[in-house]
Amino acid sequence: MFDNMKSNFTRTIAKHIGNVLVFLRPKKAQELSENRITLVHKNKNNLSFQERLMRFALVQKLETLDDHNKIAEQNKTFWINESATELFTETKDSINTFFIPHCTFIFDLLKQEISNQDQEIDTLVEIGTGNGSILNHLSTEFPNFKKLIGIDLSANQIEINKKKYKQNTKLEFVTSDAYDWIKKNGKKNTVFVTYNGVLEYFLEQQLQELLIEINKLKNIFFVSIEPNGASHDFDKDPNTQLYGDEPSFSHNYPKLFKNAGFTLWHFSQIQLEGESKQTFIGAKN
Known part of the structure; x- marks a missing residue:
């Protein structure tokens, strides 16, 4: 929903509200962001409206990665571990x-x-x-x-x-x-x-x-x-x-x-x- 919003204003508002919710609900934020790949691909249909706002804000905060070897290593580690089963x-x-x-x-x-x-x-x-x-x-x-x-x-x-x-x-x-x-x-x-x-x-x-x-x-x-x-x-x-x-x-x-x-x-x-x-x-x- 929020990932495809074309209005910069709407995205800014969603990000701001999401950040507030992340602050107010730290345990849920930690659960949502436990793994980078899971966070990006989380099935949004299974999330509440508040959780979708939180997820949107958390995705915006992901650090930019450009080291190809590091990226490949992190991705492989994810798919080997138990967290892949959830996805x-x-x-x-x-x-x-x-x-x-x-x-x-x-x-x-x-x-x-x-x-x-x-x-x-x-x-x-x-x-x-x-x-x-x-x-x-x-x-x-x-x-x-x-x-x-x-x-x-x-x-x-x-x-x-x-x-x-x-x-x-x-x-x-x-x-x-x-x-x-x-x-x-x-x-x-x-x-x-x-x-x-x-x-x-x-x-x-x-x-x-x-x-x-x-x-x-x-x-x-x-x-x-x-x-x-x-x-x-x-x-x-x-x-x-x-x-x-x-x-x-x-x-x-x-x-x-x-x-x-x-x-x-x-x-x-x-x-x-x-x-x-x-x-x-x-x-x-």
Whole structure:
């Protein structure tokens, strides 16, 4: 609500009232701001009006970070720790509110791409599987796949997923760093998927190395649905930029995939609310 206000006057008033509430309710303020990423992505629908004002004021106070290595380290620490589970819980409905209405088109295109080649694709790997809802949904979209593997840094969330989806025997959930797992377990005839904020936490060089490692495998398809900074023009500025209050990395995904040796079969973007847009990449080797 407050993040998208266009009136500077309205934002100033909201920030002032929020600061007063932060002063009057220090315990709630501490709870809201316990972690930077959780604060930025807090599900505002679960907050009272006063709490939303407090959150808005707290976000405005976040220190500006520009050290890429420090940012990547802090972000990885967040996703490993228990606090990530709270965010995964709050975003569990995104499959219905965003994924199905806005993202399924690229998987229809993927089906066409797969049908045009001779070798059978039998495995799907989701990097950054989170609460597992996307992986579970894709198991119904691709019934011929023998195995769908969800990788995530959060050991707590992986254990939750194993229990929640134990009836779906095609699903496998693994706690691991993506690069390490792929280097050891990656195989040909696989679709790799990322959705809504995974690759944006990789340093540019780390992401390039990951894509190069994946490209070493044979008969690979990759579907990447990742946010970018709204003002990031890949033609004018081909390099990675920082964006948002976390902050995250706005990567030039077409460039990085092509540099790794992939061919793009799809590229598009849609504008989101606030300071980001969603980028859709379909790639193969």
